[in-house]
Amino acid sequence: MADSPQPIEEMQEEDYALDRDVVTTLYDALDAEDPALVAEILEPMHPADIADLFEQIGSGRLRALLEIWTSDEVGAVLSELDEGLREEVIDALPKTVLADAVRDLESDDVVDLVEDLDAEQQSAILEVLEAPDRVAVEQSLQYPEYSAGRLMQRELVMTPEHWTVGQAIDHIRAEEDLPEQFYHIILVDPRMRPTAYVTLGRMLGARREVPLLDLTEDTFRTIPVTQPESDVAYAFNQYHLISAPVVDADDRLVGVITIDDAMVVLDEEHNEDILRLAGVGDESVSDTTWDITKQRFPWLGVNLLTAIIASLVISLFEDVISQVVALAVLMPIVASMGGNAGTQSLTVAVRAIATKDLTGSNAWRVLRREVMASTLNGAVFALIMGGVSLIWFGTPVLALVIAVAMVVNLAVAGFAGLLIPLALDKLGIDPALASGTFVTTVTDVVGFFVFLGFASMILL
């Protein structure tokens, strides 16, 4: 098996997807229980790619792999794993391997690793840390979940404001324990409040005697330690920050957040929004059938309730339907078009709220625009669908009924599609989570009611 036809390093595809050959070779190595080949396959891979592999190979094979793979990359792979799978892997790992893995990590990575674990797993990991590291992690865990305090690293480089480039360079050279990554030097006043920062690039380009204060960046911004991480990600993206000092309630420096961590948050937030808009919880491909069945159930339950409400509306009009069956044929079209138009409006609204582009200042203007646009489209589709109905059923009255219902329902869709997310946001409910159900309930109910109600007025 060791003389596989293709060098393993070349198996990674150009577009960063895991190559199927790598996976097949790994399966063979696991079936052959060949630790050397497993190590050879995983060794050139980035921990993030190994984590992806763990998420893809299924539970049985993963346990087989964890039994025969020992590497100093284990800690890094753990950091990259999806939360659900992480607990499973931590349980499966031998105690000693886990201890070594955790000791290799930076304090912010340990925080990220342990914060979602249950108490037992958490204390098992904290126990293996050395005292100062454990204290640092425990301090970070004091900050609220999803806050800047959880995201920041404590390792940073700071100098007094009045230092020169030369003093700062000598200080850095003398420092034994520099952060793994740092891009700025933070200037602090005598009370430890950050007042400015200097990029390493500008510092390197300046002469030794230049005061640091002459080199500071306009982009300087501090982050409150209790700020929600979604706002931190927003700030990094909006203001093109690379790193930002984190301050406590007294404006004193307590840590630093770098853009790579903010990017991970931005990615997670988006992912959550997309899934929530579809009525899916925090799911991943490594979840079991049972996990996803449970996660999706409540949302389908809510949908069943709203669908029953829509059906109750239909049942009000059983008389007219039994006389004109064409109404039953056409009514889903009105509801479907309303649902679609509503989903368009609400998605734009949810995004605009998330990016802070939709505010009290422009809500009325945007509402007017949404309602006008969906009414305009409603008018065009009323004409089209009126024509189609006339040809299909040859009844001008039916054509008129569906045309009127179409315009009304699309106008309502634009209205509800904007107002419902805004209202949910005001109430402190994530509009991505709940808007869809409310909006389609409105468009279903209005669609069926106007269509069938108008039909029974005219036809009965």
Place this chain on the structure above:
Amino acid sequence: MADSPQPIEEMQEEDYALDRDVVTTLYDALDAEDPALVAEILEPMHPADIADLFEQIGSGRLRALLEIWTSDEVGAVLSELDEGLREEVIDALPKTVLADAVRDLESDDVVDLVEDLDAEQQSAILEVLEAPDRVAVEQSLQYPEYSAGRLMQRELVMTPEHWTVGQAIDHIRAEEDLPEQFYHIILVDPRMRPTAYVTLGRMLGARREVPLLDLTEDTFRTIPVTQPESDVAYAFNQYHLISAPVVDADDRLVGVITIDDAMVVLDEEHNEDILRLAGVGDESVSDTTWDITKQRFPWLGVNLLTAIIASLVISLFEDVISQVVALAVLMPIVASMGGNAGTQSLTVAVRAIATKDLTGSNAWRVLRREVMASTLNGAVFALIMGGVSLIWFGTPVLALVIAVAMVVNLAVAGFAGLLIPLALDKLGIDPALASGTFVTTVTDVVGFFVFLGFASMILL
């Protein structure tokens, strides 16, 4: 007006949303045609926030503002604006203001600014650049749209591989025209191929005589200049890159991409995915009613077609509906549940494809899981809805019919929800764009067909 009750700097809210007071004060200043107050309001704001303000205040006020606001921030604000509004602002700006604004920008920002403009606006901007800048921008525009070549900056710092820390520092000190931001020194071989990089932090922490090769980072990765920007963003996020050298087909260094630009791409890609899943094009809150009406029309048109197909299925069963009107009342429930379950599956699939978590290696396992999970949920909701129908209409046969249709349609929803995005992806079509329509067409057609078909078999 100049003595407004609250200092303008404090008007920005903690959570980064534009404060309504700022907007109100600005409106007053515009109504009073008071350039000094306008300047006072905008001066403390970040260009990205000014751009957001431009997007929110509406077209008429924006023109008034552009007439009286002159600032050296104009170029930076232009870079931050949504594309749609950017063209409008460029047209509205006086020629001389525009020229000054563009000359202040870095070459990659100019590329970003001009790439989506029409030919006339593009050449108007290129004309005002000095010759070397113009050549650099024109060269970047040679690379395909949305490629690494368009994203990279040409300004970078590189050294021969064999240099020491001291040599590199002296080189940087001697360099007149350093990039605005740089975090790494790129080591190149004699043929200009990048072979490694060193972070400025590690370099600063080392003694002058240390060879740079002793300080290189494991994370080193080059980006091909033709790589799609979505893959670039993926690589930065997956591998926690801060900057990466960009190479041409001969592996020679041509530029560098930094994480802040990759983060912007990641944000845009996500935004596009969310909007596409809802059948909305690339929309923003600054678009006019007419813009969004046109953009949403095609998608509603596609939906109308699929709704008509579903109606055709219903019309096959007019007989049974006219005899048992309860079928018309209940049938939307089956379709709605199927549509929801399908949307759950397809959204998870679209995300997993985008994050490269769903591949040939695990597609069958994930498919089995999706179908099993949705069938399980289908079975539970079949029981619930069967019970509800029995109570509601008192007809056991009707309860049986809806229960069977529910299970079948939810199983199909899981199947179609995964396979349709995968198939579209294989065909090179963005699954976010088209999956929704296909999947709900399938669940509507199957839902109505199974429910009404089974009903007519039993009841007629």
